[in-house]
Amino acid sequence: MRRYISLLLFLVLLILPSEMKGQQIVASASVDSVAILIGDQTGLTLEVVQPQDARVAFPIFSDTVCGGLEIVELGKMDTVSSDESNVKVSQRYVVTAFEDSLYLVPALPFVSGQDTIWSDAVALKVIQPFEIDTASHMLADVKDIYKAPVYWWGIIRIVLLILLVALLIVLGIWLYRRYSQKELQEEAVKEEEKRPPYDVAVEQLNKIKAEKMWQQPARLKEYHTELTDVVRTYIEGVFDVASRELPSSEILHLMQPLLKEKKEMLSVLKQILELSDLVKFAKASPSTEENELSLRNAYSFIEGTRPVEQVEEAKNSENELVKVD
Numbered sequence: 001m002r003r004y005i006s007l008l009l010f011l012v013l014l015i016l017p018s019e020m021k022g023q024q025i026v027a028s029a030s031v032d033s034v035a036i037l038i039g040d041q042t043g044l045t046l047e048v049v050q051p052q053d054a055r056v057a058f059p060i061f062s063d064t065v066c067g068g069l070e071i072v073e074l075g076k077m078d079t080v081s082s083d084e085s086n087v088k089v090s091q092r093y094v095v096t097a098f099e100d101s102l103y104l105v106p107a108l109p110f111v112s113g114q115d116t117i118w119s120d121a122v123a124l125k126v127i128q129p130f131e132i133d134t135a136s137h138m139l140a141d142v143k144d145i146y147k148a149p150v151y152w153w154g155i156i157r158i159v160l161l162i163l164l165v166a167l168l169i170v171l172g173i174w175l176y177r178r179y180s181q182k183e184l185q186e187e188a189v190k191e192e193e194k195r196p197p198y199d200v201a202v203e204q205l206n207k208i209k210a211e212k213m214w215q216q217p218a219r220l221k222e223y224h225t226e227l228t229d230v231v232r233t234y235i236e237g238v239f240d241v242a243s244r245e246l247p248s249s250e251i252l253h254l255m256q257p258l259l260k261e262k263k264e265m266l267s268v269l270k271q272i273l274e275l276s277d278l279v280k281f282a283k284a285s286p287s288t289e290e291n292e293l294s295l296r297n298a299y300s301f302i303e304g305t306r307p308v309e310q311v312e313e314a315k316n317s318e319n320e321l322v323k324v325d
Contacts, residue, residue: 025050027110027119035125038100041072044093046119048110052087057111061093069095069103069124100128197237201302204230205295214291223291224276231272231298238307248273265304268297 025048032043044065048056058077064070075092082088097103102125107118208230213223232243235251239258243251252270259266272294278284 025054025056025110025112025115025117027056027108027117029105029108029119029122031105031122031124034123035127036097037127037129038098039096041094041096042124044095044105044122044124045090046093046108047088047090048117049082049086049088050112051085054112056089056117058089058091059108059110065093065095066105067103068097068099068101069105070097072096095124097124097126100126102126196307197234198302198306200237201230201234202299205298205302209295214288214295217285220285220291221279224279224294227294227298228273228276231269231301234302238305248277259305262304265301268301268304272297272301 028047030045030047032045036042046058048058050056061071071093073094075094077089077091079087079089102123105122105124107121110117110119204226208223208226213219213226229244232251235241235243235255239255241251241254241258243254246254251273252266255266255269259269275284275286275290275294279286
């Protein structure tokens with residue numbers, strides 16, 4: 001009986017070390033650099049090799065690991081397979097320090113159940129690269145001022161955007177003014193069309209008469225142009241002849257049958273148009289009497305060809321004024 005018990009104990013002892021070896025947990029700590037300058041950053045990595053079914057709690061830090069070794073960034077916990085039965089779990093921290101000193105990260109505790117596994121201690125040297133004048137009592141930057149490179153493409157895009165907005169504003173103002181003026185002109189034309197051609201012609205002749213352009217040699221061509229424009233517009237409104245687009249000879253030819261009972265009006269019209277052509281195209285310089293004659297003939301032509309209904313309306317208006325008086 002004792003022989004069987006001894007054999008059983010021997011087998012248990014033979015198997016037990018391999019199981020314990022399979023359940024072994026190993027913790028470690030390491031830094032990317034053993035020395036850094038003040039304000040620089042480096043990585044602190046904590047690793048645990050553990051069985052796949054084991055649960056190990058890592059150390060918990062607030063803002064610092066130890067002393068003045070500050071945590072800048074906490075990375076995600078990473079788990080990879082180590083072998084068939086074990087996995088490697090790692091946690092990375094980005095750390096920095098602002099005092100030149102030798103920082104010793106002590107052995108850190110990792111808890112698995114009721115067991116505590118300790119990592120090895122690591123050291124980090126923080127170096128001051130500048131000479132500090134302690135007598136001046138003046139603050140100095142840890143590093144030189146960083147000059148960011150000029151972002152030319154960003155500046156160009158902003159300038160182009162400003163130019164585009166300015167162009168759209170200018171274009172909008174131009175379109176607004178153009179169409180506003182066009183609408184005003186169309187309204188003015190409509191108002192002119194509503195008025196009798198006789199009234200419009202007399203008003204324009206009075207304006208030409210007041211300006212006395214024929215007495216200014218430099219404006220003689222302008223005078224005859226405006227004068228014939230008034231007459232042509234009047235003919236178009238009264239006789240329905242597109243005289244503003246026709247040469248003088250064609251106008252006279254079309255007006256002959258319309259003025260067959262008022263031949264003196266045809267002669268008056270001929271004098272106005274022919275003298276205007278001489279001034280505009282032959283650069284003639286008529287006398288003051290000839291220029292004034294064209295103006296008087298323009299009045300005569302408009303009065304002599306005034307529509308009958310307008311003459312009757314004018315007489316009725318005068319009679320009413322006499323009765324009132």
